[in-house]
Amino acid sequence: MSDQTQTDQTQTGQTQAEHRTAIVTGAARGIGAAVAKRLAADGLQVAVLDLDESACAAVVSEIEQAGGKALAVGVDVSDEAGVQAAVERVAAELGAPTVLINNAGIIRDNMLFKMTVDDWDAVMGVHLRGSFLMARACQKHMVDAKWGRIVNLSSTSALGNRGQANYSAAKAGLQGFTKTLAIELGRFGVTANAIAPGFIATDMTKATAERMGITFEQFLEGAAKEIPVGRVGLPEDIAATAAFLVREDAGFVSGQVIYVAGGPKA
Ligand code: NAP
Numbered sequence: 001m002s003d004q005t006q007t008d009q010t011q012t013g014q015t016q017a018e019h020r021t022a023i024v025t026g027a028a029r030g031i032g033a034a035v036a037k038r039l040a041a042d043g044l045q046v047a048v049l050d051l052d053e054s055a056c057a058a059v060v061s062e063i064e065q066a067g068g069k070a071l072a073v074g075v076d077v078s079d080e081a082g083v084q085a086a087v088e089r090v091a092a093e094l095g096a097p098t099v100l101i102n103n104a105g106i107i108r109d110n111m112l113f114k115m116t117v118d119d120w121d122a123v124m125g126v127h128l129r130g131s132f133l134m135a136r137a138c139q140k141h142m143v144d145a146k147w148g149r150i151v152n153l154s155s156t157s158a159l160g161n162r163g164q165a166n167y168s169a170a171k172a173g174l175q176g177f178t179k180t181l182a183i184e185l186g187r188f189g190v191t192a193n194a195i196a197p198g199f200i201a202t203d204m205t206k207a208t209a210e211r212m213g214i215t216f217e218q219f220l221e222g223a224a225k226e227i228p229v230g231r232v233g234l235p236e237d238i239a240a241t242a243a244f245l246v247r248e249d250a251g252f253v254s255g256q257v258i259y260v261a262g263g264p265k266a
Helices: 031-040 053-065 079-095 115-143 165-188 203-212 216-226 234-247
Strands: 008-009 015-016 021-026 044-050 070-074 097-102 148-153 190-197 257-260
Touching: 021 031, 021 070, 021 079, 021 115, 031 053, 031 097, 031 234, 044 053, 044 079, 053 070, 053 115, 070 079, 079 216, 097 115, 115 148, 115 165, 115 190, 148 234, 165 190, 165 216, 165 257, 203 216, 234 257
Parallel strands: 021 044, 021 097, 044 070, 097 148, 148 190, 190 257
Antiparallel strands: 008 015
């Protein structure tokens, strides 16, 4: 059995290949941090990427203290040369990245008539250009390994959301991007899927509450009332879905958008 096909029983009781290396972008906090920790618990080596390398230290140290292997890398995912250098560094110091979670994200919400070109470009730059650059840089390693998993973070906002013309367009764009990657890369053993979270309690939703002039607690309470399962989502809910999509035995799930929103719609 080769390294690539060897499997191991992991902390969560699933089979997962040894020696796989995952990159999670925007992983210093929020959903990305939860995904990084979950993948490490499942036996993957994890590169924790974020704008500020020092901000990744806490997640890396938590993974290492739990017996896992992780690497902090500072990079702006919208910077072409920076992305190339970051992916090469991960390959050299941790292993060929054959799992990619495109999670880094920002919001610049405003009603259309007040939205600036900078608001539009910044959101497109991180979500769409960033996911494209990361996927393009990692695909070579996946194709070489004849195995790979790409997971892109979309959102229920892809279905339309007031004040988010830029963000909803980017998140809908990511769904088309995902399906095209699935079509192009499937023959190389690479799957591509998108997770579209609903309301998840993170700094991003905290910032929205601040902008609305209400407390985070009021925002959470109001949101939970609208969600069929009666609660808002946690970063760990998204991590569990990502963990499934990157599993060895999820190889026939590709080109899908999984809404993780506590109910059938946003
Ligand atoms: P978050 O708490 O704001 O974390 C986002 C992370 O991405 C931050 O660590 C941020 O770094 C990093 N980042 C931003 N721009 C970057 C860039 N250019 N290069 C590298 N890293 C960058 O957000 P979250 O709530 O965890 O969301 C994670 C993903 O899920 C995003 O794609 C978001 O759109 C999506 N999502 C979230 C929700 C939700 O309810 N929270 C719902 C649907 C989808 P800094 O701290 O330095 O800014």
